Amino acid sequence: MHGGKRLLTVLILIGLALGCVAGQWLYDPDYSAHDAREKIKQARAHLDDPAGGEISTQRLIRLRQLAGAEPWHFHKHGDALRYLYFIGNNIFMKALKMLIIPLVMSSVIVGVISVGDFSRLGRIGLKTLIYYFATMFVAVTIGLVLVNAIRPGDRIEQTQREEAPTTYRETGKEQRVEANAPPGLGGALLNIVDQMIPANPIAAAAAGRPLPVICFSLLFGVLLTMIGPQGRVVGQFFEAIFEVMMRMVGLVLWMAPVGVFCLVAWSLARIGFGVFATAIGTYMLTVLTGLGIHALIILPLLLWIFSRTKPWKFFNQMRQALATAGGTASSSATLPVTIRCAEDAGVSKKAAGFVLPLGATINMDGTALYEAVAVVFLAQAWGVEIGLQQNVIIALTATLAAVGAAGIPEAGLVTMAIVVAAVNQSVLGPDPTTRTIPLAAIGLIIGVDRILDMCRTSINVWGDAVGAMIISRTEPDEPVQDS
Numbered sequence: 001m002h003g004g005k006r007l008l009t010v011l012i013l014i015g016l017a018l019g020c021v022a023g024q025w026l027y028d029p030d031y032s033a034h035d036a037r038e039k040i041k042q043a044r045a046h047l048d049d050p051a052g053g054e055i056s057t058q059r060l061i062r063l064r065q066l067a068g069a070e071p072w073h074f075h076k077h078g079d080a081l082r083y084l085y086f087i088g089n090n091i092f093m094k095a096l097k098m099l100i101i102p103l104v105m106s107s108v109i110v111g112v113i114s115v116g117d118f119s120r121l122g123r124i125g126l127k128t129l130i131y132y133f134a135t136m137f138v139a140v141t142i143g144l145v146l147v148n149a150i151r152p153g154d155r156i157e158q159t160q161r162e163e164a165p166t167t168y169r170e171t172g173k174e175q176r177v178e179a180n181a182p183p184g185l186g187g188a189l190l191n192i193v194d195q196m197i198p199a200n201p202i203a204a205a206a207a208g209r210p211l212p213v214i215c216f217s218l219l220f221g222v223l224l225t226m227i228g229p230q231g232r233v234v235g236q237f238f239e240a241i242f243e244v245m246m247r248m249v250g251l252v253l254w255m256a257p258v259g260v261f262c263l264v265a266w267s268l269a270r271i272g273f274g275v276f277a278t279a280i281g282t283y284m285l286t287v288l289t290g291l292g293i294h295a296l297i298i299l300p301l302l303l304w305i306f307s308r309t310k311p312w313k314f315f316n317q318m319r320q321a322l323a324t325a326g327g328t329a330s331s332s333a334t335l336p337v338t339i340r341c342a343e344d345a346g347v348s349k350k351a352a353g354f355v356l357p358l359g360a361t362i363n364m365d366g367t368a369l370y371e372a373v374a375v376v377f378l379a380q381a382w383g384v385e386i387g388l389q390q391n392v393i394i395a396l397t398a399t400l401a402a403v404g405a406a407g408i409p410e411a412g413l414v415t416m417a418i419v420v421a422a423v424n425q426s427v428l429g430p431d432p433t434t435r436t437i438p439l440a441a442i443g444l445i446i447g448v449d450r451i452l453d454m455c456r457t458s459i460n461v462w463g464d465a466v467g468a469m470i471i472s473r474t475e476p477d478e479p480v481q482d483s
């Protein structure tokens with residue numbers, strides 16, 4: 001590895017480790033997101049209807065501040081958290097997000113051009129999709145075996161069940177979660193297809209939605225190779241954009257040590273590692289064990305069998321991307337770093353350009369495993385019987401829900417509603433007393449979701465990288481013919 005890159009990797013890992021330490025150090029055991037949301041609600045109500053008439057200007061300013069605050073502003077270290085959030089989210093995450101659309105567009109077009117012919121592209125596309133679905137399905141199966149064996153839901157107490165709906169309603173996730181629930185399995189499929197076709201590619205790009213941009217660029221790239229010499233100029237244009245974007249990634253990455261530190265510290269300061277010792281902690285450990293098995297056994301085995309690449313070496317080469325994924329909890333924001341690391345590790349241009357962007361939006365092994373474990377956990381906590389039929393349904397819908405989840409923080413939590421709805425549909429019978437999982441049960445796990453999100457996103461990115469290396473080795477570049 002080049003000296004500068006090695007230094008950067010070390011700095012990012014130090015940022016990650018220090019972020020964990022600082023997060024735990026800043027942790028405020030008295031902080032309750034629930035109480036904080038109550039205070040915000042009261043301030044808003046008071047502003048709308050000031051009891052007793054006139055309010056002084058100073059009080060009005062204070063009330064407005066409170067009404068517009070985030071719950072974590074009420075944390076003992078609210079000011080520190082505000083700066084951490086600003087640097088991590090408003091500077092580092094934004095800088096990464098700024099790269100996504102131009103990078104996705106140019107990398108997919110360059111990737112398609114480098115594949116050359118259409119039938120080869122079809123074969124690579126098919127292999128890529130088989131890899132994505134097969135690995136997600138394996139991940140889900142690992143999660144299901146673990147959660148059924150460990151049964152973390154049995155440890156949940158009545159009071160925790162009673163508090164869950166309030167948390168669920170207050171966090172403002174209600175609408176987003178419920179929008180996912182009604183479509184069921186067929187609806188989930190249609191939703192994915194619907195997302196792929198942009199009515200207006202410029203609007204999709206402006207809205208920062210990678211999936212429609214990928215689909216448009218794929219088609220554009222294929223047709224570009226078919227129009228002869230005119231197409232070559234445009235191809236070179238996108239190659240130049242791609243090179244510039246990669247250099248920009250190189251620059252933005254120097255912010256990563258501080259950015260990752262801030263994001264990790266901000267996340268952990270609100271949760272604290274002590275959560276692992278609670279009943280929810282057993283659920284979290286179940287998810288983490290599953291992620292560990294998938295990332296350290298299954299994916300390395302596949303990597304070795306299909307590409308003869310040394311897993312540990314490749315893992316090391318991907319460390320910048322994996323740490324960035326952990327910090328940002330977003331596969332899409334990490335994509336620029338993933339492409340850069342994968343190219344440096346020897347992944348071909350076509351695999352890096354084509355397999356990785358697609359993977360960042362649809363291949364989510366970690367999310368699929370997490371959704372399956374979470375839904376069975378909630379079923380156990382609410383006393384819903386999960387038999388073989390329900391396990392199969394969960395395996396299928398969790399895979400689809402993960403495909404449909406965007407590569408952004410907490411997307412998996414929201415699309416989990418699809419899995420909950422499918423399980424409920426299958427347990428409902430003629431008996432009116434049959435128990436189902438209330439959607440509001442998700443409130444039980446919202447509070448700890450960020451830690452799991454950081455971990456599952458790293459595994460999502462690791463799965464993408466392994467897939468790109470496998471495709472790269474099994475579909476080697478053909479020597480370029482000089483005309």
Ligand code: ASP
Pocket residue numbers: 329330331332364366367405406407408409410411412413453456457460
């Ligand atoms: N944050 C994850 C990702 O970007 C998606 C999820 O919420 O599971 O890959």
